[in-house]
Amino acid sequence: MKPWFKRSLFGLAGAALVAGSLTGCGYRHGGWHNASEQDRAEFRARMVERVSSKLELDATQKAKLAALSEKIQAQRAALRGGGDPRAEFRSLFAGAKLDQERAKKLVEDKTAAIQAGSPEVIAAAADFFDSLNPEQQQRVRDFMDRGRRWGRG
Template identity: 60%
Template sequence: MKPWIKRSLLGLAGATLVLGSLTACGHRMHHGGWGADATPEQAAQWRGKMVDRIAGKLDLNAEQKAKLTVLGDKLHAQRLAVRGGADPHAEVQSLIAGRQFDRAKAQALAQQKTDALRSGSPEVIAALADFYDSLDAAQQQKVRGFIERRRGWGRG
């Protein structure tokens, strides 16, 4: 293949990758409290609705519902820690603001996100285990069925 064709294809692939990344980072979820611009009160209200919905489907008692609430709070805190204080869209834009991609800043950003995930994961895992272990066999089977049918909690 001729060199100019290779360069053109690589340039096109690079531009597609950058545009795809910007589009993905620019997309925000605005589901009544889950979005990036939600107030803490809106986020808590949304988590409360999700806990009520899950509690209804699993017929949870008060103790189980309390453990599910703790899990929701831990997941929210983990999400905020991974997201950090900055706007993710602005963070990505800063990587490509100059003439060249800022590799060092991108690596530092990835390390920051990884560290936040690593430090908060034990609490999330403990909360999930406490909740799941508090369920009876029938409720655990319902959870496995939900996950199998929806391939995760977030789809429906």
């Protein structure tokens, strides 16, 4: 494969990674990206309650699910960074040419955030999933296969 073609593919993959991560950082319905931390905490609590109900979790399992939810939120916050991710992404296209150096820095920053927080998220996910009995684990698998949210049946 030609070096310029390989670099172009990596560049496009990096741009897709940045676009996907920035798009995924915000909830698009109802202005979630502008929600207060209290609103987000209430949403997480409702989701923990909903999933706990669907899976019939005991208190220990529910606590592990809440811990997983907190780790995921911390990872999202780290990935999002301090500013407005959409504005940051749009700024790459503000000039006559794409700001490649800034785009590379953005990809590096997001990748570093993912690498730094992923071990904790994985450990929390494993701790929660491993605490489930086989029937509950199967319900989780079924949920993932359906591709639906817990609240939609």
